[in-house]
Amino acid sequence: MSGLGEGFTSGRTALVAYLMAGYPNLETSLAAIRAAARGGADIIEFGVPYGDPLADGPVIARAGRAAMQAAADGFGLSEALEVAAAFTRDPGVPAMQAPPIALMTYLNPVMRLGYAETAKRALEAGVAGFIIPDLPADEAGEWLSMSEGLDTVFLVAPTSTSDRLATVGAASSGFVYCVSRTGVTGERSQLPTDLVDLVARVKQNTELPVAVGFGIATPEQARAVGDAADGVVVGSAIVRRQADPVAVEEYVRSLSDALGVDRA
Amino acid sequence: MSEIDSKQQGSDYAVPDERGFFGAYGGRYVPETVVPALRELDAAFREASDDPAFKAEFDSLLADYVGRPSPLYRANRLAKAVGLAEVWLKREDLNHTGAHKINNTLGQCLLAKRMGKKRVIAETGAGQHGVATATAAALFEQECVVFMGVEDIRRQALNVYKMKLLGAEVVPVDEGGGTLADAVTAAMRHWVERVEDTFYVLGSALGPHPYPEIVREFQRVIGDEMIVQFAAKGVELPDAVVACVGGGSNAIGTFYPFLREVPRERLPKLYGAEAAGLGLDTDKHGASIAGGTPGVLHGFYSYLLQDERGNPLEAYSISAGLDYPGIGPEHGYLSDEGLVKYLPVTDAEALEAFALLTQTEGIIPAIESSHALALLPRLASELGPDAHVALTVSGRGDKDMDIVREAGL
Ligand SMILES: Cc1ncc(COP(=O)(O)O)c(C=O)c1O
Numbered sequence: 001m002s003g004l005g006e007g008f009t010s011g012r013t014a015l016v017a018y019l020m021a022g023y024p025n026l027e028t029s030l031a032a033i034r035a036a037a038r039g040g041a042d043i044i045e046f047g048v049p050y051g052d053p054l055a056d057g058p059v060i061a062r063a064g065r066a067a068m069q070a071a072a073d074g075f076g077l078s079e080a081l082e083v084a085a086a087f088t089r090d091p092g093v094p095a096m097q098a099p100p101i102a103l104m105t106y107l108n109p110v111m112r113l114g115y116a117e118t119a120k121r122a123l124e125a126g127v128a129g130f131i132i133p134d135l136p137a138d139e140a141g142e143w144l145s146m147s148e149g150l151d152t153v154f155l156v157a158p159t160s161t162s163d164r165l166a167t168v169g170a171a172s173s174g175f176v177y178c179v180s181r182t183g184v185t186g187e188r189s190q191l192p193t194d195l196v197d198l199v200a201r202v203k204q205n206t207e208l209p210v211a212v213g214f215g216i217a218t219p220e221q222a223r224a225v226g227d228a229a230d231g232v233v234v235g236s237a238i239v240r241r242q243a244d245p246v247a248v249e250e251y252v253r254s255l256s257d258a259l260g261v262d263r264a
Numbered sequence: 265m266s267e268i269d270s271k272q273q274g275s276d277y278a279v280p281d282e283r284g285f286f287g288a289y290g291g292r293y294v295p296e297t298v299v300p301a302l303r304e305l306d307a308a309f310r311e312a313s314d315d316p317a318f319k320a321e322f323d324s325l326l327a328d329y330v331g332r333p334s335p336l337y338r339a340n341r342l343a344k345a346v347g348l349a350e351v352w353l354k355r356e357d358l359n360h361t362g363a364h365k366i367n368n369t370l371g372q373c374l375l376a377k378r379m380g381k382k383r384v385i386a387e388t389g390a391g392q393h394g395v396a397t398a399t400a401a402a403l404f405e406q407e408c409v410v411f412m413g414v415e416d417i418r419r420q421a422l423n424v425y426k427m428k429l430l431g432a433e434v435v436p437v438d439e440g441g442g443t444l445a446d447a448v449t450a451a452m453r454h455w456v457e458r459v460e461d462t463f464y465v466l467g468s469a470l471g472p473h474p475y476p477e478i479v480r481e482f483q484r485v486i487g488d489e490m491i492v493q494f495a496a497k498g499v500e501l502p503d504a505v506v507a508c509v510g511g512g513s514n515a516i517g518t519f520y521p522f523l524r525e526v527p528r529e530r531l532p533k534l535y536g537a538e539a540a541g542l543g544l545d546t547d548k549h550g551a552s553i554a555g556g557t558p559g560v561l562h563g564f565y566s567y568l569l570q571d572e573r574g575n576p577l578e579a580y581s582i583s584a585g586l587d588y589p590g591i592g593p594e595h596g597y598l599s600d601e602g603l604v605k606y607l608p609v610t611d612a613e614a615l616e617a618f619a620l621l622t623q624t625e626g627i628i629p630a631i632e633s634s635h636a637l638a639l640l641p642r643l644a645s646e647l648g649p650d651a652h653v654a655l656t657v658s659g660r661g662d663k664d665m666d667i668v669r670e671a672g673l
Contacts, residue, residue, distance in 0.1 A: 051440075051576050052445075052449055055456070074573060076574065077573065107560050108560045108561065108574040111565075112570065134563070138292065155297075157296045159299075159459060160296060161300055164296070164299065179295075179296070182457050183456055184456065
C-alpha cells in the first residue's frame with residue numbers, strides 16, 4: 001500500500017477526485033470510484049456521509065444525506081471503510097495504476113468509532129490517509145499519535161496567515177489541501193484571481209505537494225489551477241454525475257486529459 | 265460577605281486553559297478558514313478585557329440601557345407552594361428585551377465595534393438572542409443578519425417580527441428539524457464564507473474557543489450581582505442555586521462567580537435544568553448530559569445527543585431555547601467534576617412550574633426558565649423544608665403565550 005504522495009508522481013498535475021461513499025447506494029459508489037480510477041484520477045478522496053456537513057455545499061451535502069437514507073441500516077464511517085477495502089482489493093485497474101484512497105470525514109464519526117479503532121480499520125482496508133476538515137492542525141495531536149502509517153492531510157485557506165501556513169505544512173503528510181476561497185464546497189463559474197499568489201505562499205511553507213480544491217468544475221478551470229498547483233481537487237462536479245459511473249469515467253477522463261496525459 | 269474577603273478566600277477554579285479546554289471539553293474543532301478569525305477574536309477579547317475603557321462602556325450600558333442590576337427578589341408565596349424556606353429569584357426577565365441574552369450581545373457587539381466589523385450575524389432559537397443581537401446592532405449601527413430555523417420561526421413569530429422592526433434580516437433555515445442546531449450550522453457556514461468582514465455573535469456558552477469563555481465573561485454579571493446582593497441584604501448565601509441550561513449561558517453566568525469567588529466548603533449546591541421534552545425514555549428530548557455522550561458538534565467537544573455513527577440527533581423541547589442537542593463545554597466539565605448536578609425536566613413539568621410562578625407571584629416566566637423552576641419541589645425533598653434556594657429567571661414569558669395557550673394552560 002502506498003501513501004497519498006504516490007498520487008503526485010505521474011509527472012503532471014495530480015487529479016484528486018472526490019466521490020461520496022454510499023451515494024446513490026453502496027454498490028454504485030464502489031463502481032463510481034473504480035470508474036474514476038479508470039478515467040485517470042491520481043487520488044480518490046472518498047467522502048463519509050455525515051449529519052452536519054459544515055464545510056460542504058448543497059451538492060455534496062445532499063449526496064451525503066441520500067447515502068445515509070439509501071442504506072436500510074444507515075451509512076457512515078464503518079461502511080465507507082468497507083467500500084474502500086473492496087476498492088483496494090479490486091480497484092478495477094492494474095495495480096500499478098491504482099490511485100491511493102483517502103477518506104474525507106468530519107471529526108465526530110472518527111471520535112465515535114475511536115481514533116485507534118478508526119486507524120486500525122483504515123490500515124486493514126488499505127486506506128492511505130485522512131482529510132478531516134473540522135480538525136485543524138492545532139487540535140490533531142492525539143489523532144496523529146494514534147494514526148501511524150496513515151497520512152493526514154490538513155487544509156489551508158485564503159485567510160491563513162504565514163505562521164498558520166507553516167503550522168499546517170509541518171503537521172500535514174501526503175499533501176497540503178489548499179482551499180481556493182472562503183466558504184463551502186461547490187462549483188463556481190469563476191475562480192479567485194489571487195489563487196496563484198495563495199498557492200505560492202503555501203508552497204513557500206511546505207515541502208509537500210499542494211492540491212487546490214473548492215469550486216473547480218470544468219477541465220479549463222482544472223488546467224488553469226494546475227498551472228500553479230501540484231494537484232487539483234474536483235468534488236461537486238463529479239458527485240453530480242455519480243449515479244452514473246459511465247458519466248463519471250468520461251468526465252474524469254476529460255479532467256485528466258486537460259491536465260496532460262504524460263503519465264509515468 | 266464583602267467582595268474583598270470573598271476574593272481572598274476564593275477557590276482555585278481556573279478553566280479553560282489557553283487552548284480553550286475545560287478538562288477534556290471545549291477546544292476549537294472548526295475548518296481552517298475560520299481559525300485565523302478565532303485567533304484574532306481571542307486577541308481582541310483579551311485586549312478588551314484589559315482595557316478599563318471597554319469595561320466602563322460595557323458596565324454603563326448594562327446599567328442605563330439594560331437596567332442592571334436586575335433585582336434579586338424573595339418569592340415567599342412560591343417558596344411556600346414548593347415547600348422551601350426561602351426562594352430568591354434573580355430577575356433577568358426584567359432586562360431590556362426580556363432575557364439575559366442582552367448582556368452577551370452588548371458585550372459581543374461592542375467587541376465587534378472595537379474590531380472594526382460593521383456586520384454581525386447570529387443564530388437564534390427562541391428568538392431572544394436574535395432580538396438581543398438586533399437590538400445591540402441597531403444601537404451600534406451594525407448590519408445584522410439572524411439565522412433561524414423554520415420551526416422556530418413558526419413557534420416564535422412575535423420575536424421574528426421584532427427583529428425585522430429592529431432592522432435585522434431574518435434568514436429562515438429549512439434544514440434538519442428547522443430548530444436551533446440547524447440555525448447554528450447555517451450561521452457557521454455563512455461565517456466561513458464571510459469571515460473577513462463579519463462578526464459572529466454566538467448566543468450561548470458554546471462553539472469553538474474562545475466563545476464559551478467570552479459568553480461566560482459577559483454573562484457573569486448575573487452571579488456577580490447575586491453575591492453582592494445577598495451581602496447587601498445581610499442574607500447568607502443560599503444552600504442551592506438553580507438555572508436552566510440550553511447551551512448554558514445563563515447557567516454559567518449564574519454559576520461561575522460562585523465557583524470562582526466562594527470557597528468550596530461554603531459553595532452552594534449548583535443545579536442545572538436540562539430539557540427532557542416528552543421524557544428521557546423517548547427520543548424527543550434535549551438532555552445532552554442525562555441522555556448523551558461526548559462528541560464534537562459546532563466546533564467544540566462536549567456532551568452530545570448522537571447516533572452510533574456519530575451523527576448529531578435532533579433535539580426536542582417545548583422551549584425553542586433549550587431545543588439543542590449539545591451543551592456548552594464548561595457544563596460537561598462541571599458535570600464530570602461533580603460541581604454541578606444536571607437534572608432533566610419534561611415539558612409537562614415546565615408548564616406546571618410556569619403556571620405556579622404566574623399564579624403565586626404574578627411573574628410570567630419564559631418557558632426555558634420554567635424548567636429551572638420545576639426543580640424547586642424536587643430540591644425541597646432533596647434539601648429539606650429549611651433550605652434556601654436562589655434561581656435565575658432567565659427571561660420573561662411574553663414570547664411564549666401562543667405555546668402555553670396551545671398546551672392548554
Ligand atoms: C429566556 C431564555 N432562557 C434560557 C435560554 C437558553 O440559553 P442558555 O442556556 O444559553 O442560557 C434561552 C435561549 O434562547 C432563553 O431565551
